[in-house]
Amino acid sequence: MSTLDKVLDDYSAKVFKNRKAHLIEIKDDTQEITANARTIPGIMTNRGCCYAGCKGVVLGPLKDVAIITHGPIGCGFYSWGTRRHKGKGDENTQNFLEYCFSTDMQESDIVFGGEKKLRQAIKEVVEIFNPKSVMICSTCPVGLIGDDIHAVAAESEKLYGIKVLAFSCEGYKGVSQSAGHHIANNGLIKNVIGTGNYVPKKYAINILGEYNIGGDGWEISRVLKKIGYDIVSVMTGDGSFEELRNAHVADLNVVQCHRSINYIGEMLKTKYGTSWIKVNFIGVKSTIKSLRNMAKFFGDPELIQRTEEVIVEEIEDIKDDMDYYKEKLMGRTAALFVGGSRSHHYQKLLKDLGMSVVLAGYEFAHRDDYEGREVLPSIKIDADSKNIEELKVEKDEKKFKVYLSEEQYEELKKEIPLDYYEGMMREMDKGSIVVDDLNHYETEEFLKLLKPDIFFSGIKDKFVAQKGGILSRQLHSYDYSGPYAGFKGAVNFAKDIAMGIYTPAWNYTIAPWKTEPTLEGTVGGEA
Amino acid sequence: MLDLTPKEVSERKALRINPSKTCQPVGAMYAALGVHKCMPHSHGSQGCCSFHRMYLTRHFKEPAIASSSSFTEGASVFGGGSNLRTAAKNIFDIYDPDIIAVHTTCLSETIGDDLGSILQSITVPEGKYMVHTNTPSYVGSHVTGFSNMVTGFIKYLSVSTGVSNGKINIIPGFTNPGDMREIKRILKLLKTEFTMLPDTSGVLDAPMTGTYDMYPKGGTKIEDIIKLGDSDLTLALGDFASEQGASQLEKKCCVPYKTYMLPIGIQGTDDFVMELSKFSKNEVPYELEEERGQLVDIIVDSHPYLHGKKVAIYGDPDTVLGLTRFALELGMIPKYVITGTPGTAFETSAKELFDKFKVEGCTAKAAADLFELHQWLKNDKVDLLLGGTHGKYIARAEDIPFVRVGFPIIDRYVHSYMPMVGYKGAMRLLELMLNALMDRQDRDCADEDMEMVM
Numbered sequence: 001m002s003t004l005d006k007v008l009d010d011y012s013a014k015v016f017k018n019r020k021a022h023l024i025e026i027k028d029d030t031q032e033i034t035a036n037a038r039t040i041p042g043i044m045t046n047r048g049c050c051y052a053g054c055k056g057v058v059l060g061p062l063k064d065v066a067i068i069t070h071g072p073i074g075c076g077f078y079s080w081g082t083r084r085h086k087g088k089g090d091e092n093t094q095n096f097l098e099y100c101f102s103t104d105m106q107e108s109d110i111v112f113g114g115e116k117k118l119r120q121a122i123k124e125v126v127e128i129f130n131p132k133s134v135m136i137c138s139t140c141p142v143g144l145i146g147d148d149i150h151a152v153a154a155e156s157e158k159l160y161g162i163k164v165l166a167f168s169c170e171g172y173k174g175v176s177q178s179a180g181h182h183i184a185n186n187g188l189i190k191n192v193i194g195t196g197n198y199v200p201k202k203y204a205i206n207i208l209g210e211y212n213i214g215g216d217g218w219e220i221s222r223v224l225k226k227i228g229y230d231i232v233s234v235m236t237g238d239g240s241f242e243e244l245r246n247a248h249v250a251d252l253n254v255v256q257c258h259r260s261i262n263y264i265g266e267m268l269k270t271k272y273g274t275s276w277i278k279v280n281f282i283g284v285k286s287t288i289k290s291l292r293n294m295a296k297f298f299g300d301p302e303l304i305q306r307t308e309e310v311i312v313e314e315i316e317d318i319k320d321d322m323d324y325y326k327e328k329l330m331g332r333t334a335a336l337f338v339g340g341s342r343s344h345h346y347q348k349l350l351k352d353l354g355m356s357v358v359l360a361g362y363e364f365a366h367r368d369d370y371e372g373r374e375v376l377p378s379i380k381i382d383a384d385s386k387n388i389e390e391l392k393v394e395k396d397e398k399k400f401k402v403y404l405s406e407e408q409y410e411e412l413k414k415e416i417p418l419d420y421y422e423g424m425m426r427e428m429d430k431g432s433i434v435v436d437d438l439n440h441y442e443t444e445e446f447l448k449l450l451k452p453d454i455f456f457s458g459i460k461d462k463f464v465a466q467k468g469g470i471l472s473r474q475l476h477s478y479d480y481s482g483p484y485a486g487f488k489g490a491v492n493f494a495k496d497i498a499m500g501i502y503t504p505a506w507n508y509t510i511a512p513w514k515t516e517p518t519l520e521g522t523v524g525g526e527a
Numbered sequence: 528m529l530d531l532t533p534k535e536v537s538e539r540k541a542l543r544i545n546p547s548k549t550c551q552p553v554g555a556m557y558a559a560l561g562v563h564k565c566m567p568h569s570h571g572s573q574g575c576c577s578f579h580r581m582y583l584t585r586h587f588k589e590p591a592i593a594s595s596s597s598f599t600e601g602a603s604v605f606g607g608g609s610n611l612r613t614a615a616k617n618i619f620d621i622y623d624p625d626i627i628a629v630h631t632t633c634l635s636e637t638i639g640d641d642l643g644s645i646l647q648s649i650t651v652p653e654g655k656y657m658v659h660t661n662t663p664s665y666v667g668s669h670v671t672g673f674s675n676m677v678t679g680f681i682k683y684l685s686v687s688t689g690v691s692n693g694k695i696n697i698i699p700g701f702t703n704p705g706d707m708r709e710i711k712r713i714l715k716l717l718k719t720e721f722t723m724l725p726d727t728s729g730v731l732d733a734p735m736t737g738t739y740d741m742y743p744k745g746g747t748k749i750e751d752i753i754k755l756g757d758s759d760l761t762l763a764l765g766d767f768a769s770e771q772g773a774s775q776l777e778k779k780c781c782v783p784y785k786t787y788m789l790p791i792g793i794q795g796t797d798d799f800v801m802e803l804s805k806f807s808k809n810e811v812p813y814e815l816e817e818e819r820g821q822l823v824d825i826i827v828d829s830h831p832y833l834h835g836k837k838v839a840i841y842g843d844p845d846t847v848l849g850l851t852r853f854a855l856e857l858g859m860i861p862k863y864v865i866t867g868t869p870g871t872a873f874e875t876s877a878k879e880l881f882d883k884f885k886v887e888g889c890t891a892k893a894a895a896d897l898f899e900l901h902q903w904l905k906n907d908k909v910d911l912l913l914g915g916t917h918g919k920y921i922a923r924a925e926d927i928p929f930v931r932v933g934f935p936i937i938d939r940y941v942h943s944y945m946p947m948v949g950y951k952g953a954m955r956l957l958e959l960m961l962n963a964l965m966d967r968q969d970r971d972c973a974d975e976d977m978e979m980v981m
Contacts, residue, residue, distance in 0.1 A: 012620050039573055039597040042614030043621070047597075049574025072633050072664035073543065073867075074550030078578035080917075082585075089530070098529050098920055099898075104543035105665045110637055120541035128542075129531055140572060140634035141665070144603065171572040172603040172634060384599045440592070441621050444739065460580050463590045468739035509737040 003433065007445045015040060022436040026428045032375075033425075035436045036366040038175045038384045044440035046337070046460055047363050051075055053180025054169035055137040057260060058188075061085035061211050061236040062244070064094045066131040068101045070118050070149060071139025075171070076102035084477055085211045086218070087238040094131060101125060105141065114147050122156045122164065133163040133192075133241045143170040163241070165191050176364030176437075178259065178340065179388045185263035186391040188235075188244065193264070194272070194399060196245030201230040203298055204250045208265055208276065209257030209341070212237025214482020219489050220256075220281045227291065227310050228303065235261055248272040248396075251403040252297050254279045254290070258421045259340030259365050263391075269419065271393045273402040275409070278417040281485045283348030284315070284322065293416040297404075314487040322352070325494035330354035332453040332501070335446065337438045337461070338475045340365040344424035346456065346475060349484075353494055358450045360424060361435035370434065372423035440464070454497060469509055471500045528924040532898060534905040544898035545917065547841045548867025549935075550664035551672030553579040554701060554768075555630035556593050558676035561707075561725020563746030566624035567593040570611055570642065570659075571632025572603070585937040587704075587731040592741060594618050594627075598634055607635055608645045615649045615657060622741065626749055629659035630676060636663035656749060658683035668868040669934075670767050670843050673701045677724060677772035680752050687756035687780035694758040695806050696782065697723040698772050700765030700789050700845050701934065702948065704728040704745075709946035710764070710790070713800065716815055719807040722751045722758065724772070732944050756780030760806060764799070765789045765845030766876075767868060788876075789845050790948045791956075792853030793822065818950040825957060830858060832964050832981075837909040839863040841900055841918060842933035844873045844893065846947075850913055850932065851877055851891075853953060855884040857960075862888070862909050865895035897921065911964060928963040932956065 001009070004023050008016055021034035039045045048056075051069075056079040059067055069076035080100035089095025103121045105114050122134055134156070136149050153166035167187050173179045205224070210217045217237035224231060232250045233243040248268065253276035255265050265276040277297060279290035288311050295307040332355045336343040343360045350357060367375050404412065412418060425434060433450070435442060443461055447470055455465040456475045465472035473479055473496060481496050483489040552569055556579045559567035569576035576595035583591035594617075596602075596610040611629070618627055629642060642659040651657050660679030662672040677698060697714070699707050707728045714721045729745020755761075761776055761784035763769035773784035790799035796819070804811050826833075837860045840850050844866040851861045864877050870893050877891030890903070901921045904912075912918050912927045916938045922929035936942050946952035965981055972978075 010621070012616070015617060015620075038599050039595075040613070040617060041597045041610045042568070042594045042617035043597075044592070044594050045573055045597065046577065047573050048577045049572050052574050052578075068542070072550050073546050073548060073668070074552070074575065074578065074633075074664050076543075077546055077549040078582060080545070082581070094531060096531065099531070100543075100545050102543045102546065103541060104546065105633075107663070107665050110633075110663075110665050117541045124537075124539050124542040128533065128537060128539075140603070140632065141637040144634070144637045170603075171574040172598045172600050175599065383601070387600055440741075444741075459584050460577065460591070463584065463588065464739055467590065467733070467735060469737045509735060 003446075003449050006449060007442055015043070024425075024434040026425060026430050026432050026434065029426060031425065033367060033370045033434060033436055035362070035370060036175060036178060036364065036385065037382060039437060045437055046439070046458060047176045047437060049171035049177065050169045050173040050180040050183065051137060051139055051171045052079065053177030053260070054167050054184040055079055055180070056083055057177060057211065058181055058184035058236060059135055059137065059167065061087060062239050062241055063087035063089060063097050064131065064240045064242065065133045065135050066096055066101055066125045066129055067135045067137060068103060068118070068121055068125060069137050069139060070103045070114060070142050070147070071105055072141070073102055073104045075139045076100050083211075084213045084480070084482070085237050086215050087212065093240055093242070094129070096131070110141055110145055113145055114142065115152055118147065118149065118152050119156065122152070126160050126162070131162065133165065136164070136166045138166070138168050138170050140171045143168065143172075163191065174385050174388055178364040178366065179385060181260040182263055182388050185261065185267070186389055189264055189267045189271070189391065189393065192241065192244050193268070194245070194248040194396065196242070198232060198246035198249055200232055200249045200251070203228055203300075203303060204230040204232050205294070206232050206247050206250045206253045207234045208253050208255045209261035210234055210237050211257075213476075214478045214484065216281075216483040216485035216489060219483040219486040223291070223310060223314065223486055227306050235264065248274070248399055250274060252277065252294065254294060255421070256281060257341040259369050262421070267391065267393045271396050271400070273400045275404065275418055278421040280345050280348060282342070282345035282489070284318070284352050284487060284490050286345075286348040287486055296416050297412065318487050318491050321491045322494065325491070325498050326352075326354050328498045328502070329494065333358050333450075334454045334456060335359040335450060335452040336456045336475065337361045337363075337435070337443070338456065338458070339363050340369060342475045344369070344427060347424075347427050349490055349493060352490065357428060357432055358452055359433040359435060359446055360428060361438045363437060365436070368421065368423060370423050370425050370436070372426065373421050453501065469506065471497075473497055473500055529901060529920050532901050532905070532924075534902065536899065536902045536906070543896055546867050546896050547865060547900075547914075547917070548668035549582070551662035551667060551669060551675065552630050552632055552664065553582055554669035554672030554674070555660060555662045555676035556580070556591070557583060557701070557727065558673045558725045559628035559630070560591065560730050561727040561746055562626060562628065562680065562752070563748050564625035564742040565746065566618055566622055566627050568614065568618065568627050568629045569593055569595045569632060570607060570629050570640065571596060571634040572598040575632045582935060582937070583731070586935045587943050588940060589731050589733065590739070591731070594622070596635075603634060603638060606638060607640050608648070611645050612649055615651070619652050619655060624742065626656040626658065628676065628679070629657065630662040630672065632662070633664040636661065656684070670701050670845070670868050673768050674771045677769070678775045680724065681755060681772055681775045681779065684749065684752045685756040685776055685780055686753055687782070690757060691759055692754060692757040694720045694722055695803070696755050696758045696761040696773075696776070697721055698761065698763045698769035699723055699726070700768040701843055702789065703943040703946070704730070704732040705944045705946045706948045706952065709949040709952055713815065713949055714803065716812050717800070717803045717807050718809045719803050722755055723747060724752055724755065756782060758782050760784065762787060762802065766872060767844045767870065788852065789849040791846070791849030792856050792953050793819070794852060794856060795849055796949050796953065815950070822950045822953050822957075825954065826857060829957070829961055832961055834858040835860065836911060836964065837862040838911040838913060839900060839904060839909045841865045841897065841914040844868045844870065846933045848873065848876050848880070852880050853956065855880060855886065857957070860886050860889065862890070862907070863900055863903055864889065864891040865900055866893050867896060869894040901925070911960060928967045930959045930963050932959070
């Protein structure tokens with residue numbers, strides 16, 4: 001029996017039929033996976049909700065925005081400081097990342113509606129903090145009781161003369177965090193991007209889908225600035241409302257997390273003409289490749305040369321460390337189960353370290369993240385996701401500009417991933433396993449069957465794996481370490497997993513009296 | 528740190544900033560994990576369930592299992608009955624718990640799913656159980672959710688056969704496994720037959736064995752919850768978390784109950800021990816008397832470092848009240864005492880304590896938040912801050928010595944294994960508080976004032 005069959009075998013017929021389509025053993029390039037479908041009730045998914053995808057992921061990192069969670073206290077509380085999107089304020093930029101704002105809805109707000117309280121909360125946040133922008137994120141009950149948060153936002157915007165945005169990201173929308181990404185993307189492109197008037201310098205770029213977890217974005221920016229790029233905005237790690245307004249003036253968008261931000265990438269292209277390329281700043285080889293692709297896009301010999309110089313300098317800095325850790329980690333196996341992009345990105349870094357991947361999966365990615373963007377036309381939006389707005393943007397005649405001529409574009413498209421992402425499955429070896437929306441049961445079973453040396457997942461899985469004797473490192477929070485991106489990040493990552501694998505405590509799991517007898521027999525009363 | 532918090536306090540009617548509470552279901556999930564072979568189930572959209580599991584896991588550094596009905600938009604409009612029926616089948620099939628304990632979220636509460644009828648329409652496998660409680664997130668706090676889940680277990684399961692089993696029931700409140708272990712140790716020292724509900728010791732502080740066990744050894748057994756109705760007395764420790772369950776058992780099975788504050792500090796533990804001694808008609812053993820004497824001895828020894836020191840305490844109401852009384856016993860001044868959980872009983876109880884110990888100028892406030900506390904501290908600083916992790920930002924901003932106690936503590940290890948209750952717990956609290964204050968003295972004093980002996 002194959003590993004997949006062994007895992008599926010215990011399911012009831014109905015669950016078997018459903019889950020079978022979400023599990024694949026890699027054979028060739030043409031396999032199709034089912035993804036972005038509703039979660040089976042009671043299966044113990046790792047998934048979160050639409051609110052988490054909108055407020056927690058995309059909007060939360062915007063440091064100078066006062067984000068008010070409109071709902072009972074939980075949603076605001078749980079997303080307060082728990083995702084490590086770092087940000088730093090300065091004299092011109094407020095930093096709200098240490099705060100949690102909520103309307104803390106009570107029973108009477110459910111009964112009589114919460115609009116009045118929301119209006120008052122906006123008034124109070126403006127009076128106390130005077131923020132650049134206020135954003136409102138709705139939670140489950142808001143949609144049900146019919147609070148019109150968009151009307152309240154429009155009214156407040158007029159009243160206070162600052163941008164007030166509303167996001168209808170009720171937790172039950174869509175099937176996962178993914179719907180929330182889409183809703184946040186739509187709101188930002190409609191209301192924020194394109195309203196600034198920054199004059200870009202040479203090599204102006206935006207970094208899309210980089211949330212600065214543990215300082216990742218800072219490490220990436222350090223290298224890019226050293227090469228000479230003008231980073232107009234980062235979406236949204238250490239990002240700001242002010243920066244975001246200018247995003248339309250960049251010449252190129254580089255996309256790190258495809259899942260959460262590809263909507264903005266596409267809409268920027270349609271509306272303002274900006275091309276995007278898929279990059280991956282996780283892993284040494286992939287960082288180098290990404291830097292070279294970016295330089296190729298601009299095609300400027302000076303930039304290309306500077307890129308190569310920086311690569312040489314950076315490699316020189318980390319070479320000894322990487323060699324050391326590679327020797328420690330060579331031949332180890334890993335399983336990865338992360339949200340919607342890291343399960344792919346980290347495979348490159350693991351390869352740099354001589355490790356192989358036996359299983360990888362996403363919580364909430366779509367088929368294009370697994371199979372590549374060419375499958376987009378064949379993806380059918382099912383009933384559970386059809387109410388997520390597909391925003392149609394039009395060309396902005398005044399602000400539209402293209403960096404490459406049509407011929408240059410077509411020529412370059414053959415060499416670099418322009419407006420394209422190849423997906424995770426192409427990265428993976430034959431015989432390895434892909435799982436979409438992995439659940440607790442499957443986690444336990446796969447760990448038993450595949451016995452990876454390390455399981456990369458999140459906080460809910462971590463101690464499950466470790467109780468069973470398998471090291472688990474979190475690839476959401478980086479176990480409070482990082483950065484893991486870029487050159488220096490690669491060393492941090494390697495050091496952290498080597499530390500985990502070589503922790504002496506693993507050798508003490510079994511008490512000595514479980515393996516050795518403690519009662520020694522005596523003969524004739526003599527010891 | 529918290530640079531945007533102004534010193535000037537303005538009245539807020541709608542905006543909650545930096546809450547000192549979270550919502551009901553996480554408390555219910557925690558209570559359900561205190562039942563052996565129980566799967567907590569969240570009837571709502573799955574985001575809640577993931578958030579709650581995440582928070583418990585971060586506090587305990589342990590797996591925290593729970594399943595969800597995973598509502599979609601359709602279910603949110605037309606009701607979640609079929610989601611729960613599907614979930615129940617899958618949970619029993621795949622995860623094989625002995626009992627599923629369902630709680631709700633603001634979603635299923637707002638749409639008005641009738642859990643009682645839905646549960647009746649589910650065929651539960653032979654010998655297995657399914658119970659529920661309603662935990663609307665827009666009422667009370669996580670402590671309310673804990674209280675509701677405990678009550679739910681009793682409502683569904685406890686029965687009275689009319690024959691006394693001579694036991695005492697203990698509802699230990701929203702406390703850590705370390706506290707529950709300490710309470711059980713005291714009960715055993717007093718040779719008292721008891722059932723504790725819930726009991727997360729052995730669940731959320733389970734050992735590493737090299738084999739993951741979805742249902743660890745700990746947790747109150749279902750048969751013991753059934754037999755709660757035959758006990759002679761229930762002790763509800765902490766009014767907010769425990770009284771409702773005790774009162775439900777009295778209504779249903781005529782088991783009388785008494786409420787006590789959480790046994791934190793000398794008086795709190797004395798009251799608990801005296802009650803147990805009366806109940807069991809056993810003398811208090813020397814071992815406990817020795818511990819009590821050691822505690823008093825240490826307090827007398829160290830009083831110069833504590834006396835008259837101002838402390839701000841925040842967190843869950845039962846915990847904060849217990850800590851407040853202990854601070855007063857130590858000769859400290861509990862200048863600010865707040866909880867995010869609503870309920871005027873908190874303020875009344877705190878004021879009674881202030882009066883009893885004749886301290887003046889202290890403030891107690893329920894339904895308060897950490898933003899307001901911070902503003903007060905900016906205007907009138909204290910010497911020590913006591914509460915969960917979220918206060919560390921205030922401690923850093925205002926440079927106040929800080930001791931972590933209560934829920935949630937998501938930035939330190941070991942704490943959940945160690946008690947704050949009992950004489951032993953008081954000793955530990957005392958050590959933490961003294962260390963914080965004395966480390967600060969060592970850090971801040973001039974070189975020539977550095978003391979070798981303190």
